[in-house]
Amino acid sequence: MIKEHELDKLIICKKCHTLHEKVKLENKTKAYCSECNVLLYQQDHDMIERTLALVITASISLFVAFNFNIININIQGLEQSLTLSSLFVVILEHEQYVVGLLFLFIIVIFPIGILFATFLLLFLMKVGKAAYLSKRLLILLAHLKPWNMVDIFFISLLVAMVKLFDIANIELGVAFVAFIFTLILDIIITKNLSFHDLWAIHSKIYGQIDEE
Amino acid sequence: MKNEHYIRCHICETVNYDNSITHNCRRCHSKINPSLHASYNRTLALLITAIILYIPANLYPILSTKQFGTNSDSTILGGIIHLWELGSYPVAIIILVASVVVPLLKFLLIIYLLIAAKYKTHSTLLDKHKIFYITESIGPWSMVDVFVVIILSVLIHFSGVQIYPGTGATAFALMVFFTMLSALSFDTRLIINYEKGNNVHAS
Numbered sequence: 001m002i003k004e005h006e007l008d009k010l011i012i013c014k015k016c017h018t019l020h021e022k023v024k025l026e027n028k029t030k031a032y033c034s035e036c037n038v039l040l041y042q043q044d045h046d047m048i049e050r051t052l053a054l055v056i057t058a059s060i061s062l063f064v065a066f067n068f069n070i071i072n073i074n075i076q077g078l079e080q081s082l083t084l085s086s087l088f089v090v091i092l093e094h095e096q097y098v099v100g101l102l103f104l105f106i107i108v109i110f111p112i113g114i115l116f117a118t119f120l121l122l123f124l125m126k127v128g129k130a131a132y133l134s135k136r137l138l139i140l141l142a143h144l145k146p147w148n149m150v151d152i153f154f155i156s157l158l159v160a161m162v163k164l165f166d167i168a169n170i171e172l173g174v175a176f177v178a179f180i181f182t183l184i185l186d187i188i189i190t191k192n193l194s195f196h197d198l199w200a201i202h203s204k205i206y207g208q209i210d211e212e
Numbered sequence: 213m214k215n216e217h218y219i220r221c222h223i224c225e226t227v228n229y230d231n232s233i234t235h236n237c238r239r240c241h242s243k244i245n246p247s248l249h250a251s252y253n254r255t256l257a258l259l260i261t262a263i264i265l266y267i268p269a270n271l272y273p274i275l276s277t278k279q280f281g282t283n284s285d286s287t288i289l290g291g292i293i294h295l296w297e298l299g300s301y302p303v304a305i306i307i308l309v310a311s312v313v314v315p316l317l318k319f320l321l322i323i324y325l326l327i328a329a330k331y332k333t334h335s336t337l338l339d340k341h342k343i344f345y346i347t348e349s350i351g352p353w354s355m356v357d358v359f360v361v362i363i364l365s366v367l368i369h370f371s372g373v374q375i376y377p378g379t380g381a382t383a384f385a386l387m388v389f390f391t392m393l394s395a396l397s398f399d400t401r402l403i404i405n406y407e408k409g410n411n412v413h414a415s
């Protein structure tokens with residue numbers, strides 16, 4: 001049986017589950033799995049500051065995406081626009097409660113929750129306070145992560161637009177641009193942040209904490 | 213290095229020593245599935261629920277069009293065929309992949325992993341880990357059609373013409389939900405289980 005701190009020197013690849021022994025990295029370098037080339041961990045001193053800035057920008061742009069017109073269509077003089085609130089009004093009008101509820105969670109609550117939790121976590125880690133809370137946030141984020149579907153919603157938007165192309169004039173709204181912006185930021189944030197690195201930084205900042 | 217004696221916590225990704233008794237992750241204290249048997253059964257039960265839901269998802273209309281008093285319904289397959297006939301090949305292919313190929317593929321992959329946890333198969337440990345990784349990553353993509361129907365029902369919402377989501381959309385959304393839960397409850401230790409010689413029934 002190996003001691004606990006020895007285990008910290010090991011890492012298991014998320015894709016192929018190969019066990020690797022970690023090596024110390026220079027700043028701004030990354031380690032990849034030798035079997036399947038997946039990024040294992042990286043060393044980056046100003047990751048928190050940079051990601052924090054990205055998260056704040058993403059929050060503003062998500063706010064715009066949720067509050068303005070996504071697209072407007074015009075069919076022979078009849079106009080209609082798509083906003084997040086009109087989505088829920090129509091879902092309720094058609095009495096699609098199950099779909100509405102799922103939609104509320106995966107498009108609104110979880111994406112906002114993820115951004116807010118990431119912001120709070122990075123902020124706490126930056127100031128080095130509230131070790132227990134930031135640990136809970138890390139666990140919460142891991143649970144929320146698979147349920148974020150803003151990217152799929154955007155693809156669906158494109159599909160819907162192609163379907164309407166022949167019968168309607170489509171005009172892109174402010175929120176459409178904001179959606180693209182949010183998605184790009186989201187991809188950069190996810191690329192920057194791995195749970196493995198966050199936990200490593202967490203234990204470096206707060207030291208080993210035992211609440212038991 | 214052999215990794216039979218180590219497990220990766222699915223929440224915080226840390227390496228734990230696998231001592232085969234009920235315990236919690238040493239870092240985040242998440243439960244490291246106390247019983248592989250329970251994980252196996254839960255995955256199977258959720259998968260069966262998802263497969264059952266897939267039937268009404270295909271039989272009932274996912275979308276209905278009300279045009280000056282007359283109703284016309286369209287199922288997932290019907291919609292794809294209609295798009296193909298209209299010549300919208302890219303959209304037809306996207307919907308086909310998202311609504312038919314991805315869910316079926318996911319069912320098959322989880323079934324395969326469950327079989328491989330009990331019986332000897334030809335694939336190696338590495339293959340099985342990669343299969344599970346794929347199963348997890350393609351997860352929510354099947355939601356595309358449901359989202360499209362909802363977006364269309366908001367935009368085509370006039371007094372004369374209306375599009376609205378049908379029962380199929382609810383069944384389909386629930387199907388995706390249960391498939392994702394099924395994949396999430398699959399414990400990766402089930403993959404290495406057969407190799408270790410103590411398959412699910414023996415323990």
Ligand SMILES: [Zn+2]
Nearest residue numbers: 013016033036
């Ligand atoms: Zn790997």
Ligand SMILES: [Zn+2]
Nearest residue numbers: 221224237240
């Ligand atoms: Zn853990």
